[in-house]
Structures are given as C-alpha cells and as structure tokens.
Amino acid sequence: MAIKACVSAALAALACLSAQQAAAAETCPPLRWMTLGTAGGPVPTPDRSEPANLLTADDFSALVDAGDGTVVQLARRGLDLTRISAVFISHHHMDHTGGLPAVIGLRWMNNMPGQLTIYGPPGTREIVDGIIATMGPQSRVGFGLGLGQKSTPPSDSVRVVEMRSGDQVSSGNVKITAVENSHYDESVSGKADRAISLSYRFQLGSRSITYSGDTGPSAAFEKLATGTDLLVSEVIDLDPILASIRKTRPDMPEAVFQSMSKHLSTHHITPVDLGSLAAKANVSRLVLTHFAIPPAPLTNSEARLREGISRSYSGPVDLAIDLQSFDVACK
Amino acid sequence: MAIKACVSAALAALACLSAQQAAAAETCPPLRWMTLGTAGGPVPTPDRSEPANLLTADDFSALVDAGDGTVVQLARRGLDLTRISAVFISHHHMDHTGGLPAVIGLRWMNNMPGQLTIYGPPGTREIVDGIIATMGPQSRVGFGLGLGQKSTPPSDSVRVVEMRSGDQVSSGNVKITAVENSHYDESVSGKADRAISLSYRFQLGSRSITYSGDTGPSAAFEKLATGTDLLVSEVIDLDPILASIRKTRPDMPEAVFQSMSKHLSTHHITPVDLGSLAAKANVSRLVLTHFAIPPAPLTNSEARLREGISRSYSGPVDLAIDLQSFDVACK
Numbered sequence: 245m246a247i248k249a250c251v252s253a254a255l256a257a258l259a260c261l262s263a264q265q266a267a268a269a270e271t272c273p274p275l276r277w278m279t280l281g282t283a284g285g286p287v288p289t290p291d292r293s294e295p296a297n298l299l300t301a302d303d304f305s306a307l308v309d310a311g312d313g314t315v316v317q318l319a320r321r322g323l324d325l326t327r328i329s330a331v332f333i334s335h336h337h338m339d340h341t342g343g344l345p346a347v348i349g350l351r352w353m354n355n356m357p358g359q360l361t362i363y364g365p366p367g368t369r370e371i372v373d374g375i376i377a378t379m380g381p382q383s384r385v386g387f388g389l390g391l392g393q394k395s396t397p398p399s400d401s402v403r404v405v406e407m408r409s410g411d412q413v414s415s416g417n418v419k420i421t422a423v424e425n426s427h428y429d430e431s432v433s434g435k436a437d438r439a440i441s442l443s444y445r446f447q448l449g450s451r452s453i454t455y456s457g458d459t460g461p462s463a464a465f466e467k468l469a470t471g472t473d474l475l476v477s478e479v480i481d482l483d484p485i486l487a488s489i490r491k492t493r494p495d496m497p498e499a500v501f502q503s504m505s506k507h508l509s510t511h512h513i514t515p516v517d518l519g520s521l522a523a524k525a526n527v528s529r530l531v532l533t534h535f536a537i538p539p540a541p542l543t544n545s546e547a548r549l550r551e552g553i554s555r556s557y558s559g560p561v562d563l564a565i566d567l568q569s570f571d572v573a574c575k
Numbered sequence: 576m577a578i579k580a581c582v583s584a585a586l587a588a589l590a591c592l593s594a595q596q597a598a599a600a601e602t603c604p605p606l607r608w609m610t611l612g613t614a615g616g617p618v619p620t621p622d623r624s625e626p627a628n629l630l631t632a633d634d635f636s637a638l639v640d641a642g643d644g645t646v647v648q649l650a651r652r653g654l655d656l657t658r659i660s661a662v663f664i665s666h667h668h669m670d671h672t673g674g675l676p677a678v679i680g681l682r683w684m685n686n687m688p689g690q691l692t693i694y695g696p697p698g699t700r701e702i703v704d705g706i707i708a709t710m711g712p713q714s715r716v717g718f719g720l721g722l723g724q725k726s727t728p729p730s731d732s733v734r735v736v737e738m739r740s741g742d743q744v745s746s747g748n749v750k751i752t753a754v755e756n757s758h759y760d761e762s763v764s765g766k767a768d769r770a771i772s773l774s775y776r777f778q779l780g781s782r783s784i785t786y787s788g789d790t791g792p793s794a795a796f797e798k799l800a801t802g803t804d805l806l807v808s809e810v811i812d813l814d815p816i817l818a819s820i821r822k823t824r825p826d827m828p829e830a831v832f833q834s835m836s837k838h839l840s841t842h843h844i845t846p847v848d849l850g851s852l853a854a855k856a857n858v859s860r861l862v863l864t865h866f867a868i869p870p871a872p873l874t875n876s877e878a879r880l881r882e883g884i885s886r887s888y889s890g891p892v893d894l895a896i897d898l899q900s901f902d903v904a905c906k
Contacts, residue, residue: 288655312677316612316619316643337718345669345706346669349669374707380698381702428716
C-alpha cells in the first residue's frame with residue numbers, strides 16, 4: 245500500500261512537472277531564427293550557402309528566402325520539410341529563389357502531407373507555376389513501386405499568396421507584415437505590376453523578428469523594424485568592393501562605375517546606414533547575414549562592419565554563420 | 576656575351592620544358608570525375624549533398640545530374656559555372672534535377688557567356704521550359720544598375736538536347752553515349768513518349784568513365800560499361816532497408832511490401848548484382864555513390880557493400896564522399 249502510494253505520488257509529481265513544462269511552453273512559445281545560408285550576392289561562395297532562413301514561431305515554421313541548397317542545409321541540422329508550412333520570398337533574384345524548386349519538388353516527391361503556402365511579391369505565382377511545370381515529367385513517371393500508385397498532382401501541393409507593401413497575413417498566433425523596401429531601382433517601378441522587393445516582420449505576441457531581405461536605406465523598412473527584438477539584416481562592405489572594381493576593371497567607364505556605386509549603396513545597406521536605422525528603430529539586437537563583401541574571408545571585413553554600425557547603434561551585433569540559430573526569449 | 580648566351584640557353588631550356596609540358600598535356604588531357612553530391616534517394620541527408628557530379632574531359636566540363644545545392648557544392652571547391660558548358664540529366668526524379676534551376680538561373684544572373692546545353696531523356700525540354708518560365712519576373716526586374724541594361728532573355732542562355740537509348744553526342748574529343756537502363760518500371764513504359772532513365776558513358780580517346788544514373792541490373796548498362804576505366808555507380812544496401820521498413824511499418828500490407836522490395840532490388844542495384852555486372856563488363860575501377868542505405872552512417876553498410884561486390888568483382892572499389900575527385904590517367 246505504501247509502495248502504491250509512493251508510486252502514485254511519484255506519478256502525480258511527474259504529471260505536475262509535465263503540466264508545469266506545458267504551461268511554460270504555453271506562456272513562452274519558441275520564437276527563433278536560423279540562418280541556413282548567409283552568402284550575399286549572385287556569385288556563390290565557398291564558405292557560405294545561398295540565402296535561406298528558417299523561422300520558428302510557436303508551432304509555425306517557415307522558410308524565409310530559399311536559395312540553392314536550402315533542403316540540404318535543413319538536412320544538415322537534422323530537419324526535414326514536414327514541419328514547414330510556408331515560404332516567404334523577399335524578392336525575385338535567383339540567389340534568393342534558386343532552392344525553391346527543390347523545396348517544392350522534394351516535399352512533393354516525399355509525399356509530405358498538407359499544402360505549402362508560398363508568400364512573396366507579385367510575380368511569385370508565375371515562378372511557382374514554372375516550378376510546377378518542371379514537375380510534369382516526374383509526376384507522370386511515378387516512383388516505380390508498380391502499385392498503380394498515382395501521385396498527388398504537384399499543383400495541389402502548394403498555394404501562392406502574393407503580398408504587396410503593408411499586407412498582413414497570419415498563421416495561428418503569428419502575424420506577418422510585409423513592406424516594400426528600396427532594393428529595386430526606380431527604373432523598374434511606377435507600374436501597377438512593377439517589381440517589388442519586400443522586408444518582413446514576424447510578430448508573436450509582444451515579441452518579433454524583422455528580416456531585411458535585400459534593401460538599402462528605407463523609411464518603410466525602418467518603420468517595420470521599430471522596437472523589434474531581433475533585426476536580421478543584409479549588409480555591404482562597400483569601400484573595398486568599389487576599390488576591387490576599380491582595380492579589376494580599370495576599363496570601366498566612369499558613368500558605369502558611378503551607377504554601380506549608387507546601386508550598391510542605395511539598393512544594399514552599408515554598416516553606417518544600418519547602424520543608423522537600427523538605432524532610430526530602437527532594435528534590441530542586430531544579426532548580420534547576406535554579406536556583400538569582397539571575395540575574401542569575412543574576418544577582413546568585420547572591423548569595418550562593426551565600426552560603421554557602432555557609430556549610431558550600441559546594441560549587440562552578431563555576424564551570422566550558416567546553420568546558426570538565434571532565440572528571442574520571453575521578457 | 577657569355578651572360579647573354581646563358582640567358583638565351585636558360586630561356587631555351589624553359590621553352591623546351593614548357594613545350595614538353597604542353598606535349599604531355601596534349602598527349603594526356605585530363606579525364607576526371609568529381610562527386611559533388613553522393614546522397615541517394617529522395618530524402619535529403621545530413622552528411623551528403625544531393626546527387627550531382629562534375630565531369631572534366633579534356634577542355635570539356637559538364638555536370639552530370641544536378642540535385643539541390645549543385646552550385647554551392649561547386650563553389651566549395653572554388654569552381655564556378657563559367658567553365659561548364661553542358662549538363663547531363665540521367666532521369667527525371669527531383670533529387671537529380673532539383674539544383675538545375677539554380678544552375679541555369681545563377682549562370683544567367685551572373686551573365687556568363689555562351690549557351691549551356693542540357694542533355695537528358697525525353698521530358699527534359701519540358702523541365703527546362705518550366706525553369707525558363709520561373710525566370711520571367713527576374714528577367715523583367717533587372718539588377719538595379721539603372722543603366723537601362725537589358726538582360727539576355729533567359730531562354731537564350733540554354734538549349735536542350737533530348738536523348739534516347741543508343742544516342743551519341745560529342746563535344747570536341749569527347750564522345751557521350753546514352754542507354755536506357757532499368758530504373759523505371761515497366762508500368763510506365765510501352766508508349767512512344769514513355770519515361771526513360773539513362774546511363775551515360777563519356778569516352779575520351781581510349782579512356783572512359785561510365786555513370787549508372789539510377790538503375791537496377793541492366794543488360795544495356797552492362798554493355799555500356801564494358802571495358803570502362805571508371806564505373807561510377809549507385810548502390811543499395813537492401814536487406815537493412817527492408818528490415819527497417821518491416822520494423823517501422825508493421826502495418827504495411829504484404830503485397831505493398833513485396834512490391835517495394837521488388838522496386839528496390841530491380842530499379843536499384845545491390846552490391847551482389849553490381850559486382851557481377853562490373854566483373855562481366857571488365858571494369859577497371861568501381862566508384863560507389865548515390866548510397867541508398869538506412870538512415871545511419873555509411874560505415875554501418877560498408878562491410879556489406881564490399882562483401883557483396885567482392886563475390887564477383889576483384890578490382891578496386893571506392894566509396895565516394897562529397898567533393899572527391901577521381902582521375903583516369905593515360906595508359
């Protein structure tokens with residue numbers, strides 16, 4: 245009887261502990277960001293995978309940009325696509341979208357349940373339609389099991405939600421806001437269906453993570469980032485890149501050089517501009533990714549990046565590596 | 576005068592050496608294979624990248640299959656896409672094609688010269704057309720240089736050559752032969768436009784490399800491999816995979832299990848069958864890749880793989896890792 249009572253008490257204690265853990269999980273669900281690929285720019289690099297990220301917010305997991313190698317990077321952390329219900333694409337440059345076909349295709353090929361939602365700026369539907377078209381031959385082939393098995397049509401495995409500046413969507417407790425940033429030149433704007441490059445804010449209760457995508461200084465992006473706990477941003481180490489262009493392309497006409505210089509400083513963000521933006525937006529923590537740097541180790545750029553940011557911003561600054569994760573704890 | 580004569584003699588010696596090196600390079604141009612990704616099957620793995628390979632034959636460089644992460648894997652070896660003029664796709668399963676959009680897209684985005692030729696079985700054109708369609712939004716956006724620059728249309732950056740069993744193509748001194756293997760089930764065959772899975776042989780003078788793609792035992796593949804210097808082949812560690820299915824899916828109906836067992840042993844190749852094929856084809860060297868193994872380190876399978884192969888084949892057998900390269904020297 246005593247033993248029984250002890251066992252009962254022990255079980256009750258375990259149940260109590262378990263309930264406490266559940267309550268803790270309920271009051272502080274996870275809000276995390278993983279940098280799957282931290283390279284910047286269209287030229288692939290030896291030590292950093294193409295731009296891709298994983299957001300985890302409560303029970304919602306989404307990829308944010310999906311460059312070449314996204315699925316493999318996930319696998320390197322023991323993660324597969326079953327947990328991922330959405331992809332947010334910041335803009336339509338191939339370094340940010342090159343891995344999307346494999347995400348959609350391997351998810352379909354592995355017969356994963358549910359529908360993947362692809363969010364992105366106008367044009368996203370056209371991209372996903374192209375990806376679905378690439379899957380035609382494979383969906384007709386099947387997988388050789390000889391059971392007369394019929395694959396789900398690839399088009400049923402995915403849906404597209406195109407977002408414009410100011411649009412909000414939500415999934416469970418997570419609210420996602422998109423704004424147009426300054427990555428795209430005016431020369432491609434001004435039309436109803438013009439190209440848009442987006443920054444995203446992921447809000448879970450009072451906590452948030454804001455992601456720059458590719459952008460230069462931008463009032464909309466600064467406003468979006470206001471009071472955010474974690475700002476994940478691109479950055480460009482401009483001066484050595486311009487010096488490298490001068491050196492390797494002495495034949496470049498001055499007008500072209502000036503145009504390139506303007507592009508790199510207004511469509512991408514320098515440490516000084518980023519520090520200023522992070523300070524004005526009162527950002528709690530800054531994580532750098534998508535490093536647009538000369539073809540050399542990041543160490544060569546780190547002091548310049550930190551010095552530029554620190555002119556205005558005094559919060560913590562991390563230089564992300566691939567497969568690193570960043571947690572936003574409850575306050 | 577003496578000094579001048581010495582300098583002349585030294586220069587002549589250098590020129591002689593240089594000419595000798597050139598002659599050596601001419602008489603023995605490189606024939607090499609690099610395993611960019613050695614994973615097997617549709618489920619991405621933490622320690623091996625998706626199926627992809629790089630063939631170098633004289634001055635011809637081609638990708639052979641292009642799974643997710645191909646471009647990043649190339650970059651990890653300091654290689655970019657400028658040197659690559661062709662891609663050979665073995666068959667249309669997404670683990671072998673998931674990286675092709677990034678190959679085509681990043682090559683185009685980086686404005687690399689020349690046209691990339693995509694060889695593959697019927698259906699390849701449909702896949703490439705889908706990829707080109709995904710590039711529509713990006714080709715309209717441009718790259719923000721504000722120079723009124725107009726990108727080359729993505730469709731101009733690539734051409735497609737569909738191959739059927741027995742087809743040969745050549746590039747310079749390299750002759751490539753494709754044969755249909757046994758990867759695809761009869762249930763998908765019998766039509767004029769039926770799905771085909773190909774094996775390839777790359778011949779440079781008297782030297783050759785033969786690549787299985789995905790296949791089970793196949794007379795056509797065996798014939799293709801006859802006398803080849805280097806056979807790069809998939810392999811399946813069948814018994815533990817079947818045991819794992821029995822264990823994790825005790826609910827699986829026997830008919831489904833038998834069908835899966837047949838698929839795995841006739842559409843993929845066991846060590847015993849591969850050893851037999853390599854012996855009959857008189858292959859000089861065997862390199863294993865595309866490891867279909869249980870979700871555990873390859874070390875757990877290595878003894879079984881080697882034992883099965885060695886029942887018939889006594890030549891050297893290497894178990895490839897990602898980014899390994901294999902040289903076929905001149906005889």
